[in-house]
Amino acid sequence: MKAISETKLIIIISLFLLIFANFTFFNKVTDVYPLTGFNILFVGALSIVLLSVMILILTMFSSRHTTKPILVLFTAISAFSAYFMYTYNVVIDDGMIDNALQTNMNESLDLFSWQLVGFVLFLSVLPSIYIYKQPIIVKTFKHTVKSRLITGVASIAVIVIIILSFGSYFASFFREHKPLRFYTNPTFPIYNMGKFIGINLFPKNTTYTKLGLDARIDNSGKSPRELVILVVGESARGDHFSLNGYNKETNPKLKSESNVVSFPTVESCGTSTAVSVPCMFSFLGEKGNDKELANSQDNVLDVLKRAGVNVLWRDNNSDSKGVALNVEYQDYKTNATNTMCDVECRDKGMIVGLQKYIDSKKSGDILIVLHQMGNHGPAYSKRYPAEYEKFKPTCKTNQLEQCSKEEVSNAYDNALLYTDSFLRDTIDLLKKNNNFDTKMVYMSDHGESLGEAGVYLHGMPKIIAPQAQTHVGMVFWSADKNLTGKIMEIAKENYSHFNLPHMLLGMFHINTELYNKSLDILKK
Numbered sequence: 001m002k003a004i005s006e007t008k009l010i011i012i013i014s015l016f017l018l019i020f021a022n023f024t025f026f027n028k029v030t031d032v033y034p035l036t037g038f039n040i041l042f043v044g045a046l047s048i049v050l051l052s053v054m055i056l057i058l059t060m061f062s063s064r065h066t067t068k069p070i071l072v073l074f075t076a077i078s079a080f081s082a083y084f085m086y087t088y089n090v091v092i093d094d095g096m097i098d099n100a101l102q103t104n105m106n107e108s109l110d111l112f113s114w115q116l117v118g119f120v121l122f123l124s125v126l127p128s129i130y131i132y133k134q135p136i137i138v139k140t141f142k143h144t145v146k147s148r149l150i151t152g153v154a155s156i157a158v159i160v161i162i163i164l165s166f167g168s169y170f171a172s173f174f175r176e177h178k179p180l181r182f183y184t185n186p187t188f189p190i191y192n193m194g195k196f197i198g199i200n201l202f203p204k205n206t207t208y209t210k211l212g213l214d215a216r217i218d219n220s221g222k223s224p225r226e227l228v229i230l231v232v233g234e235s236a237r238g239d240h241f242s243l244n245g246y247n248k249e250t251n252p253k254l255k256s257e258s259n260v261v262s263f264p265t266v267e268s269c270g271t272s273t274a275v276s277v278p279c280m281f282s283f284l285g286e287k288g289n290d291k292e293l294a295n296s297q298d299n300v301l302d303v304l305k306r307a308g309v310n311v312l313w314r315d316n317n318s319d320s321k322g323v324a325l326n327v328e329y330q331d332y333k334t335n336a337t338n339t340m341c342d343v344e345c346r347d348k349g350m351i352v353g354l355q356k357y358i359d360s361k362k363s364g365d366i367l368i369v370l371h372q373m374g375n376h377g378p379a380y381s382k383r384y385p386a387e388y389e390k391f392k393p394t395c396k397t398n399q400l401e402q403c404s405k406e407e408v409s410n411a412y413d414n415a416l417l418y419t420d421s422f423l424r425d426t427i428d429l430l431k432k433n434n435n436f437d438t439k440m441v442y443m444s445d446h447g448e449s450l451g452e453a454g455v456y457l458h459g460m461p462k463i464i465a466p467q468a469q470t471h472v473g474m475v476f477w478s479a480d481k482n483l484t485g486k487i488m489e490i491a492k493e494n495y496s497h498f499n500l501p502h503m504l505l506g507m508f509h510i511n512t513e514l515y516n517k518s519l520d521i522l523k524k
Helices: 006-020 023-032 038-061 067-088 094-101 105-110 114-133 141-165 167-175 178-183 187-201 273-280 285-289 300-307 354-360 405-431 481-490 497-507
Strands: 225-233 260-262 310-315 328-331 366-371 436-444 474-478
Touching: 006 038, 006 067, 006 114, 006 141, 023 038, 023 067, 023 178, 038 067, 038 141, 038 167, 038 187, 067 114, 067 187, 094 187, 094 273, 141 167, 167 178, 178 187, 225 405, 225 497, 260 481, 273 285, 273 497, 285 497, 300 310, 300 366, 300 497, 354 366, 405 436, 405 474, 436 497, 474 481
Parallel strands: 225 366, 225 436, 310 328, 310 366
Antiparallel strands: 260 474, 436 474
């Protein structure tokens, strides 16, 4: 094989990635700029700019000993990014990277497919073999520096000249169609990998802040003790709850239960578990979607525990995302603790043994948090036992794009049907404890895209996320008929995750400066 220069190898690999790893990007671009008239020239110019950017980045970071490893890394990132962007229409930003790294092995296996193997083989393995077998011309240090300088300057010149030549088009591209650049591959994923690494290696100069040091339970007129179960749902979108008017009966058991109130308009503070769960328990409001900031101070569970409430977190998801670090935590993703495991451990297993826990607390109020596996995608058909497969036909693969929208929706709705049964069992447990003032709150962490406009799953940057990913299900139950009657009158108002901490403080009658009565739905 004839030896070539490092610059030529960089150009070859950049051109390969431009052509074969950016089909999602160009599909998005041509949706906005159809290939007619002058648009054809602009798309061509945009291609040259993206190519020049890749060449510039690779030239900046390459050297005699790093060029090949960096090119291999670029192809690997491009392969995985291209697969997930093409298959699920997701964006690989720092939040998605964080979410991926916090995914456990079983959830990762749900994403495996032979199509993924094909993407990795074609876009990463084969190019990597070529890269390592390709001999490179060895040049002197002086000649190498000169060559890189020329390549870098030429790349910048091409970028500047083209952008100036197509000024109005690029102004539109950057200002009016910002989301398009989120699909450039591998430049946007690499930028966000750097951003993610920077955030974790160089965290903000924040010291941990204890909140609610003044928190006390107001016992005046308070009787009996409080018993509240908070269910944190997973990927449950509010518009698929039949209680909210959905055309398929996804909540038959809750519908038959008195004192159940559904909130049809609730917005999440994030589009992923890693962001939403810390946010929904924090007192930061809009700033709570900064996970690092949310985890740098006490959350509502910490304040409740400090005030004297017995707090238990049971988890059948990945983990609590830092929320339950200071309270009693039990892992229910394993059959060592969860007695209801088949193809995976079921959410209903978290209810087993709860009565024993309740009975063991001879004094003080009790808050139990149950973190569901819920509707975690893409393998929706694994999220429920066979007897809950009411809606058919269903999508049985994690390759959602290979299924019809009806099949995807049916599998997803069957998982909601299982959640409906899980919530009814939770209410039945609470009813057995009529010596307490009992309540249940269900709130999902975020929604889910089911193929609308070709988008699947969740985790899109909130600024461009479809409503399906931010509109979440929320249900309330109380043994107090007067309270639920009052709540029904205001249930159709707009609410969000930001209401949850203040609802919890209100339910346990906590006096603290942190409490904002206007955000407590139960006291409106």
